[in-house]
Amino acid sequence: xxxxxxxxxxxxxxxxxxxxxxxxxxxxxxxxxxxxxxxxxxxxxxxxxxxxxxxxxxxxxxxxxxxxxxxxxxxxxxxxxxxxxxxxxxxxxxxxxxxxxxxxxxxxxxxxxxxxxxxxxxxxxxxxxxxxxxxxxxxxxxxxxxxxxxxxxxxxxxxxxxxxxxxxxxxxxxxxxxxxxxxxxxxxxxxxxxxxxxxxxxxxxxxxxxxxxxxxxxxxxxxxxxxx
Amino acid sequence: xxxxxxxxxxxxxxxxxxxxxxxxxxxxxxxxxxxxxxxxxxxxxxxxxxxxxxxxxxxxxxxxxxxxxxxxxxxxxxxxxxxxxxxxxxxxxxxxxxxxxxxxxx
Numbered sequence: 001x002x003x004x005x006x007x008x009x010x011x012x013x014x015x016x017x018x019x020x021x022x023x024x025x026x027x028x029x030x031x032x033x034x035x036x037x038x039x040x041x042x043x044x045x046x047x048x049x050x051x052x053x054x055x056x057x058x059x060x061x062x063x064x065x066x067x068x069x070x071x072x073x074x075x076x077x078x079x080x081x082x083x084x085x086x087x088x089x090x091x092x093x094x095x096x097x098x099x100x101x102x103x104x105x106x107x108x109x110x111x112x113x114x115x116x117x118x119x120x121x122x123x124x125x126x127x128x129x130x131x132x133x134x135x136x137x138x139x140x141x142x143x144x145x146x147x148x149x150x151x152x153x154x155x156x157x158x159x160x161x162x163x164x165x166x167x168x169x170x171x172x173x174x175x176x177x178x179x180x181x182x183x184x185x186x187x188x189x190x191x192x193x194x195x196x197x198x199x200x201x202x203x204x205x206x207x208x209x210x211x212x213x214x215x216x217x218x219x220x221x222x223x224x225x226x227x228x
Numbered sequence: 229x230x231x232x233x234x235x236x237x238x239x240x241x242x243x244x245x246x247x248x249x250x251x252x253x254x255x256x257x258x259x260x261x262x263x264x265x266x267x268x269x270x271x272x273x274x275x276x277x278x279x280x281x282x283x284x285x286x287x288x289x290x291x292x293x294x295x296x297x298x299x300x301x302x303x304x305x306x307x308x309x310x311x312x313x314x315x316x317x318x319x320x321x322x323x324x325x326x327x328x329x330x331x332x333x334x
Contacts, residue, residue: 013334017327024323025313032311042322049326050333096264103263103295110294118298123305131309146306152273171267178302 016056020049023066027073033143034077036132044080048073070158074140081136095164098171102178109182117185130180138173145170257285262292270300 027048031041052059052072059068109115118126131139131147144155145166155170156163262285268274269282286293314322 010334013330017330021323021326024326025319028319028322029311029313042325045322046326046329050329053330053333095267099266099268100260100264102299103259103266103292106295106298107291115294115298123301124309127302127305127309131306142306146303147310149307149310174267174299174302177306178298181302 012056013053016053019065020052020069023069024049026066027069030070030073030143030148031077033131033147034073034139036128044073044077047076047080051076067154067157070144071160074158077140078136093168093172095168095171098168098175102171102175105175105179105182112182114182114185117188118181121181121185121188123181126181126184127177130177130184133180134173134177138169138176141166141169142173142177146174256288257281259285259289259292262286262289263295266296266299270296270303 024045028041028045031044031048032038035041035044048069052069055072059065106115109118131142134142141155141159144150144158145152150158152163152166152170156166159166159169161169262282265274265278265282269279272279274282286296313319
């Protein structure tokens with residue numbers, strides 16, 4: 001904890017700014033990932049810094065200021081979402097069942113033709129749209145790990161959740177995101193698209209082994225990855 | 229719902245068909261076991277033996293690789309969609325705005 005003289009006035013604000021403003025760009029990018037809207041993102045950044053200043057006396061000098069700002073930003077974002085009635089309570093599911101449900105949903109999408117339709121989509125814009133439609137609870141988890149590339153334990157700290165809960169929320173968020181992609185593909189008019197009848201699809205190399213960058217970003221040996 | 233053209237080696241639970249009989253412990257990894265590990269596998273979160281089991285399953289299964297490939301594609305697209313940090317101009321404007329708000333709050 002800092003000296004009491006360091007809080008409560010212009011000095012405190014100066015110290016606060018010195019410590020937190022270098023991370024303004026990171027917070028701004030995180031806010032853009034969460035809101036998917038530049039104007040709302042800037043509002044969220046401003047509100048995050050105001051909330052952080054109010055909570056500055058609770059900041060532990062040994063803590064990572066960037067992660068602390070992300071936590072405040074996440075709180076502020078979810079509070080706004082709740083006020084705007086877009087908030088849905090998330091039950092914590094079994095991550096393995098979420099994985100299984102992901103594959104079951106993809107198998108169903110293969111049968112309906114939606115999977116082929118998604119294959120033809122430009123996934124970038126479709127993902128952005130799906131992410132914006134994802135319930136906030138799940139969106140925050142997916143943004144932290146899959147967009148920001150944080151490890152499970154870092155994301156758990158920002159979310160104030162156990163690593164296991166982050167994992168189930170993340171997996172469910174990914175599954176919901178894929179469901180939104182199937183729906184998007186069908187809305188985009190690919191419903192009648194004929195699935196290929198000859199050449200069976202083969203998985204790309206990504207399906208055969210995890211991408212090293214993903215593995216490194218999402219689950220370094222110190223956090224999510226079980227010790228070999 | 230029509231069935232898929234070729235019988236799957238081990239239908240996923242939730243798909244049509246009776247429950248699969250118990251399999252011996254030494255049996256190759258089933259589709260269910262493999263897909264229960266889908267996200268952990270792609271995240272590199274499995275212990276080495278489990279990781280190898282999934283890998284071996286994917287090398288021989290006709291049904292599962294597309295599920296994994298689409299999941300991997302989704303993750304790649306999410307990572308590629310990381311918004312850019314504000315440009316220097318945007319950053320400067322935002323910094324000014326935040327500092328003004330902080331000043332008027334104290």
